[in-house]
Amino acid sequence: MNNSFTSIEDKWKKSKKSIQYSDMNMTSIYEKIGRINSDNIKFYYGTLMILTLTLVVITGFFKFVAPVKDVASIIGAGLMILGLCFRILTELKSISKIKKVQIHENTMQTIEKVIRFHEHRKIIHTIIMPIILLLYTIGFYMITPEFLKYLAVELVILFDAIYLIMIIVLYIQFRKGIKKEMQNIELTFNLKHSVLNNVNT
Numbered sequence: 001m002n003n004s005f006t007s008i009e010d011k012w013k014k015s016k017k018s019i020q021y022s023d024m025n026m027t028s029i030y031e032k033i034g035r036i037n038s039d040n041i042k043f044y045y046g047t048l049m050i051l052t053l054t055l056v057v058i059t060g061f062f063k064f065v066a067p068v069k070d071v072a073s074i075i076g077a078g079l080m081i082l083g084l085c086f087r088i089l090t091e092l093k094s095i096s097k098i099k100k101v102q103i104h105e106n107t108m109q110t111i112e113k114v115i116r117f118h119e120h121r122k123i124i125h126t127i128i129m130p131i132i133l134l135l136y137t138i139g140f141y142m143i144t145p146e147f148l149k150y151l152a153v154e155l156v157i158l159f160d161a162i163y164l165i166m167i168i169v170l171y172i173q174f175r176k177g178i179k180k181e182m183q184n185i186e187l188t189f190n191l192k193h194s195v196l197n198n199v200n201t
Contacts, residue, residue: 036187037098043177048091055084068146076142083136090124123179
């Protein structure tokens with residue numbers, strides 16, 4: 001997936017030298033960019049809802065169902081909650097950034113802004129998300145020893161297994177989302193070439 005991002009970035013940098021800026025009113029291209037942004041915003045809001053719901057459930061669980069007392073468990077719970085909060089903030093920032101892209105400005109400037117936005121998303125997917133997921137997992141397993149004090153070993157093992165399954169499912173879902181974003185990047189890149197072709201003809 002990272003190779004795909006790099007490939008698109010290389011293509012963009014190489015062709016950037018030959019860009020001829022145009023103020024042409026390309027309604028169809030504006031509409032396509034608008035649809036890309038609209039699809040992205042829907043995806044980000046969906047992700048935001050899932051993350052917020054997870055945060056509410058996790059916080060409620062530690063507050064009302066199984067309040068932890070050991071220092072390690074408190075740190076673990078804190079890592080999980082803070083990780084989710086930070087991830088929610090990254091989605092809110094993404095929504096804010098993509099909404100600032102003005103569709104009806106200079107066509108090439110618009111496309112460049114969209115591509116820069118996707119470079120921002122690349123950082124989230126390839127750096128921030130793995131770190132958050134790692135810290136969240138560490139936090140979860142830091143709580144396990146305290147659970148063993150009050151619950152049967154079999155039940156704790158079941159909880160741990162369910163967590164692993166949940167992480168795998170979430171990972172698959174996020175990969176699908178990343179793939180969709182990659183397609184949007186490729187589409188935006190193709191739109192840039194459409195603009196160049198119109199300028200040069």
